[in-house]
Amino acid sequence: MAVGAPGCWRANISWQLRERDRNQKQRFQAIIISYNQLLEKSDFLQHWWGKRNPYFPYVSSPSPEPETRESQQQRYREEISKLQLINGELAQEVFELNKDDRRKEVELQATQNRLAELLDRLGELEAERQELRTRVADLEQANRTVKEEYDALQLQHQEQWQQLRTRELETSELIHNLLHLKAQEAQDLNNRIEKPLRAEQRSLQKDLAIASSMPISAKTETVHQGLVVPPQEVGQKGDRSFKLRWGTRSGSFGLPDQPKFLQSFKGFFRMRSSASCSEIDFGYSSVFYISRVPVRVRHSVSAHDGEVNAVKFSPNSKFLATGGSDTKVKLWDVVGGTLQNRKTLEGSNDGVTSIDFDSSGQQLLAGSYDNSARLWSLRDCELKHTLSGHSAKVTAAKFKFYFQEVVTGSHDRMIKTWDLNKLACVKSLPVPSRCSDIVCSDYCIISGHFDKKVRLWDSRSGSQTDVIALQEKVTSLDINQDRTQLLSCSRDDLLSVMDLRMNKVRKELRSEGFKCGADWTKAIFSPDGNYAVAGSSDGTLHVWDVLTGDVKASLSGEHRSSINAVSWSQSGEYLVSVDRGRVANLWTDY
Incomplete structure (x- = not known):
């Protein structure tokens, strides 16, 4: 009969009952056989004893000799006692087996109920397992999507990082070049500033050499404070002289009256004075040099x-x-x-x-x-x-x-x-x-x-x-x-x-x-x-x-x-x- 057809449950119950009868019959088959053999032997002995014992209802044979009959009766009684004892033990064993069988039936019923519950739970777990498999598949798909996005972002990050590194290196190089240009400009500016000073120094040295080669006349003057340069005509060749007055002594020296000389002299002392003030104000040079990495x-x-x-x-x-x-x-x-x-x-x-x-x-x-x-x-x-x-x-x-x-x-x-x-x-x-x-x-x-x-x-x-x-x-x-x-x-x-x-x-x-x-x-x-x-x-x-x-x-x-x-x-x-x-x-x- 096909599963799901009408009456299928009846066949299933009948099959289960037959299986239970077969399993229980297999357990007690040997005991039943032994018990049946003992019953047959007991019936045979009773029949045989009835024939041999005149007092037994089934005994039909004549009584043996008194001595032999008593001894046989005694022996038969002992055998019957033994058989009855064995029969009682077997009956007790059968009772215990029946009791154990009923207990096993109760345990079997509880086991079947537990099995049914576990089958129900298994069905629920299978459904949950299928749902989890579906969720895992969805998460794997989402993870693959996120990983693809992460790889794309990582690639973009590497590209941007490389661009940043390139920009930083370019910036560093530009800063280095700028500092180099600034240092070069500062050097050029210093050269331009020092160039007129060197020219004035050379002119001053030349004028001093000319002045040192000319005759000088000096006479004591009245004491005055400050520096006075009154030009005068001295000598017979149109030479000019000027007087220097400083502190408590003064002198009049005959020098060539050249404005360029005086300007060089004043410019030289003006530059020296300016340099001294700079040294006092700052103490050390404010020029910063480019540092070189040691090796x-x-x-x-x-x-x-x-x-x-x-x-x-x-x-x-x-x-x-x-x-x-x-x-x-x-x-x-x-x-x-x-x-x-x-x-x-x-x-x-x-x-x-x-x-x-x-x-x-x-x-x-x-x-x-x-x-x-x-x-x-x-x-x-x-x-x-x-x-x-x-x-x-x-x-x-x-x-x-x-x-x-x-x-x-x-x-x-x-x-x-x-x-x-x-x-x-x-x-x-x-x-x-x-x-x-x-x-x-x-x-x-x-x-x-x-x-x-x-x-x-x-x-x-x-x-x-x-x-x-x-x-x-x-x-x-x-x-x-x-x-x-x-x-x-x-x-x-x-x-x-x-x-x-x-x-x-x-x-x-x-x-x-x-x-x-x-x-x-x-x-x-x-x-x-x-x-x-x-x-x-x-x-x-x-x-x-x-x-x-x-x-x-x-x-x-x-x-x-x-x-x-x-x-x-x-x-x-x-x-x-x-x-x-x-x-x-x-x-x-x-």
């Missing part, structure tokens, strides 16, 4: 008896200073690409942590582990002042820009401003964390701290103006020449270039091999601000392009220990790096 060590020297912590070029790039843990500050002349020891400044009671020159290059300031900062005069290389007042080591000591003031930062969570005229602390700023480095810009003080923050302070009011958060503790700060960008080095092996006009990080400089070796590792800008340089813990010197963020050079093999500090000369020609192994290396690009 090799020109000279290496063991600078100190211990770890070298600080190094700084003078503003005129003629010499540099180094400070070490041996409590000394050493001055070095740069002569022909070599470092020659010039002088040793003594007076510190502990290791030197930082070095700074004033704008004229005539004073040197150094911070120390002995909780103070010291000021030396480079005219006579004598210690002039000791600035003490911190309760922990001074990690940074800097001259304040354009002012006769000094700013110091310390691990005692204080930033102090010192007046060099009064030789006293005029302002103290409490800070939330240990100070690692300081830079000064006009009326702003910028400090780096161990709590992963760079703080900007108004030096006039002493209030905090802004905070820039970084990822790890700050080890150093440096500011470029035009005071618009700040460079920080931190313990997460990262250099950050910050725009001080917006007070946020503009560029992050990374290098695969760069590892910040200490809490006082220094990183600096190049004089033109185009590059940043820092030393790694493995003794490798890394140079980055600030505009693009690319690593321009990774110079290794010269230092055998962690580089602590670097300094780039204002001329852009030399770079000096110092390390924990007492070594100072002078780098050049040739």
